[in-house]
Amino acid sequence: MNFELTDELAALQDSLQRLLSDLQARRAATDEGTAWRQLAELGVAGLLVPERHGGFGGSAEHVLPVMQELGRAPVAVPFLSCCVLGATALATADDATARTLLPALATGELQVAWAHDEPARQGEPASPSTTASNHHGWRLTGTKRQVLHAASAHQFVVSARVDGDAVRPHPALFLVDRDAPGVSVRGLRLVDGTPAGELRLQDAHAVPLRDGAVDASSDLEAVASTGIAAICAEMAGAMEAAFSLTVAYVNTRKQFGRLIGANQALRHRVAEMQVALEMARSMTVAAAVAAARGGLHEPASRLELHRAKFLVGRNARVVCQQAIQLHGGVGMTEEYAVGRYLRRVHVLDHLFGDATAHADWLAHAG
Amino acid sequence: MDTDFTPEQIAFRREVRAFIEARLPATIRERLRQGHLANKEETVLWQRILAERGWSAPHWPREYGGAALGQMERLILLDEHYRAPAPLPQIFNINMLGPVLMKFGTPAQREFFLPRLVNLDLWFCQGFSEPEAGSDLASLRTSARREGDTYVVNGQKIWTSTAHWADWMFALVRTDPEARKQEGISFLLVDLKTPGITVRPITSIDGTRHMNEVFLENVRVPAGNLVGAENRGWDCAKFLLANERTGIANVGLCQERLAYARELAGPRSREPMLRHELAVLDAETRALELTNYRFLLSEREQHALPAFASVLKLKGTEIQQEAHALVARLAGPAALEQPEPPGAEDCHLVQRYLFSRALSIYGGTSEIQKDILAKSILG
Numbered sequence: 001m002n003f004e005l006t007d008e009l010a011a012l013q014d015s016l017q018r019l020l021s022d023l024q025a026r027r028a029a030t031d032e033g034t035a036w037r038q039l040a041e042l043g044v045a046g047l048l049v050p051e052r053h054g055g056f057g058g059s060a061e062h063v064l065p066v067m068q069e070l071g072r073a074p075v076a077v078p079f080l081s082c083c084v085l086g087a088t089a090l091a092t093a094d095d096a097t098a099r100t101l102l103p104a105l106a107t108g109e110l111q112v113a114w115a116h117d118e119p120a121r122q123g124e125p126a127s128p129s130t131t132a133s134n135h136h137g138w139r140l141t142g143t144k145r146q147v148l149h150a151a152s153a154h155q156f157v158v159s160a161r162v163d164g165d166a167v168r169p170h171p172a173l174f175l176v177d178r179d180a181p182g183v184s185v186r187g188l189r190l191v192d193g194t195p196a197g198e199l200r201l202q203d204a205h206a207v208p209l210r211d212g213a214v215d216a217s218s219d220l221e222a223v224a225s226t227g228i229a230a231i232c233a234e235m236a237g238a239m240e241a242a243f244s245l246t247v248a249y250v251n252t253r254k255q256f257g258r259l260i261g262a263n264q265a266l267r268h269r270v271a272e273m274q275v276a277l278e279m280a281r282s283m284t285v286a287a288a289v290a291a292a293r294g295g296l297h298e299p300a301s302r303l304e305l306h307r308a309k310f311l312v313g314r315n316a317r318v319v320c321q322q323a324i325q326l327h328g329g330v331g332m333t334e335e336y337a338v339g340r341y342l343r344r345v346h347v348l349d350h351l352f353g354d355a356t357a358h359a360d361w362l363a364h365a366g
Numbered sequence: 367m368d369t370d371f372t373p374e375q376i377a378f379r380r381e382v383r384a385f386i387e388a389r390l391p392a393t394i395r396e397r398l399r400q401g402h403l404a405n406k407e408e409t410v411l412w413q414r415i416l417a418e419r420g421w422s423a424p425h426w427p428r429e430y431g432g433a434a435l436g437q438m439e440r441l442i443l444l445d446e447h448y449r450a451p452a453p454l455p456q457i458f459n460i461n462m463l464g465p466v467l468m469k470f471g472t473p474a475q476r477e478f479f480l481p482r483l484v485n486l487d488l489w490f491c492q493g494f495s496e497p498e499a500g501s502d503l504a505s506l507r508t509s510a511r512r513e514g515d516t517y518v519v520n521g522q523k524i525w526t527s528t529a530h531w532a533d534w535m536f537a538l539v540r541t542d543p544e545a546r547k548q549e550g551i552s553f554l555l556v557d558l559k560t561p562g563i564t565v566r567p568i569t570s571i572d573g574t575r576h577m578n579e580v581f582l583e584n585v586r587v588p589a590g591n592l593v594g595a596e597n598r599g600w601d602c603a604k605f606l607l608a609n610e611r612t613g614i615a616n617v618g619l620c621q622e623r624l625a626y627a628r629e630l631a632g633p634r635s636r637e638p639m640l641r642h643e644l645a646v647l648d649a650e651t652r653a654l655e656l657t658n659y660r661f662l663l664s665e666r667e668q669h670a671l672p673a674f675a676s677v678l679k680l681k682g683t684e685i686q687q688e689a690h691a692l693v694a695r696l697a698g699p700a701a702l703e704q705p706e707p708p709g710a711e712d713c714h715l716v717q718r719y720l721f722s723r724a725l726s727i728y729g730g731t732s733e734i735q736k737d738i739l740a741k742s743i744l745g
Contacts, residue, residue, distance in 0.1 A: 001368065001369055001370060001371060001372075001438070001659050001663060002367055002368050002663070003367060003656075003659070003660045003663065003664060003667070004367070004664060004666070005367070061367045064367075247743060247744060250744065251744055251745070261744045264737070267736070267737065267740035267741075267744060268733070268736040268737075268740065270739075270740050270743055270744060271676075271680075271735075271736035271737075271739035271740045271743070272736070274671070274677065274739055274743055275677050275680050275681055275739075278657050278671070278674075278677050279650070279653035279654065279657055279681065280653075281657075281660075282653050282656035282657040282660055283649075283652070283653050283656065285367055285369070285656065285660070286369055286652065286653075286656055288367060289367055289368055289369045304369075304652070306649075307648065307649035307652050307653070308649075310645075310646075310649050311649045311650070311653050359642060359645050359646060359649070360642070360645075362645035362648065362649060363638070363641035363642050363644065363645035364641070
């Protein structure tokens, strides 16, 4: 049993921390393009890309410190959508496809976006209603909702249902070029400011990630597993940041002639927040370990991922809500950072199934 | 990063499990499963069996009859005891007094007491709390006046668990009434057969006797029973309280009670609310388990949050209380009847639930734990 980052990862986390606080100080964090280029220079884009394709060959464990730092920082970069979800999906692709795309993804030049959720479905890998058919080349039709960083993506990794006379219906993964005919993107921002978009596909040209568009159910699970672990880490980072702000605030703000942090009611809340945070931190590690070995595909690690997404999601919400409460009025302002973390956590909770959904899966697995 | 046990740890767990399976009387196991706390005879019997392997004092050095187990092995041993379930090594002797004597005791005290503590030839109870000194322990007033080579002790202790089973009591007494609160306190070992001692039962909300009042009236204690220096008893108390971290989360108990709840649920396990409750407790217990290991294994983590033991106690007692409540509810109407004649076993699950309310009161209330935690975070 070991909960420590390797020296290498601790060093990466340090440089990331420095870079992100530097960006923040220069108010460059809001310029997403600049922020992303500098992060990519640190090598984070290729963290999950296999070494033979020019990446670091890491696993969910390597993603943890990066997502944790990104959770603290007010910067919207396509690390999750491209380098975690996209890279995990592309790693399942035929070698020719992987060889073409992954080296450029690893340097940060190529952005791909994971396009799976649909208006009618969200959460666990399920059979998508976007359809794929093959008449002299594959064509996709359907709508993908809230594709993260859709507008800046060069390629989309799209899940679709393959349905035909000769095959049993099954999900498969396809690559769709942003500029292909039949592709349109409606850009939007999520409540936490993350750029996203609705991807509409109308007979859009597509290339299957694997020859013959074979069943990708387990690939979808692999993406969800890595995604859940990454999101837990980002929520842990957001909680930590909201908590630090709160500790600093109650030790600065005075009312009735004394620090508000001298009041036992507030002190006890701070203690309860710390307990919630520690439990979430532990489950974040458990999720990374579970994703790295079997993920949703294997019963024991599947339980672990459900536990983690439930508990981290629930605790992150509790901690961020308490953080706002302890700040009083200033916590309610858009300008002050603490509210941003609640917005962030609210979005993250929804990705790959919210806390309630995971508690429910756990309830039926147990 | 990994959440696995090492092959050595897995082998050790197997060894402990096999030992318990081979040696623990089935009647004890069944009584504990049904919610009883181990009684004196059961605890003594099992502790002497454990002593054969040094496991009655798992973390003590071998020279004193222990097995010198590290944190992980000790936790595994505890877990397997909860899992069985089996009586735990007697905590006042093994977790509290023994380490204090090793650190502060005289060679004569160590030589006389340690073997008797290990083998439970002497049963110690803890004389700390007083009517006016609960969470605010240093306000204690029981006095010990030096007269030649004896202390004359007068005062009252309260909430004294197992005093009615005990041969001896380790007590905090005030030896300097003029000194500031913590500075005039001494740590004394008191033979409960000494004239002037009266032990009276306190019946708790579960209708049973766990706790007592202990009255001390001109009790003459040999000065040789002073542990550490006179007026430095607070050092012993602080050491004793800080020492008790390994088992504080009681993860194994949470896991065992949850497993028992699943078993008791029977056809009710289809109820969505119940399934949800079990799922939540399962996730909470796992988070507690990993947090326990994370802090116990990492000095870096301990340094980052020195009050980590309070995190473990707060969450641990919360989950245990929920698990005991759940089990008592699942025991259903059959568990509502008073045990008359003794043997209406299901009632013990309700008694255990009721007594579990004490978990967040003794050993530092949850509110005190939050104070400690907040002080380490906020100053």
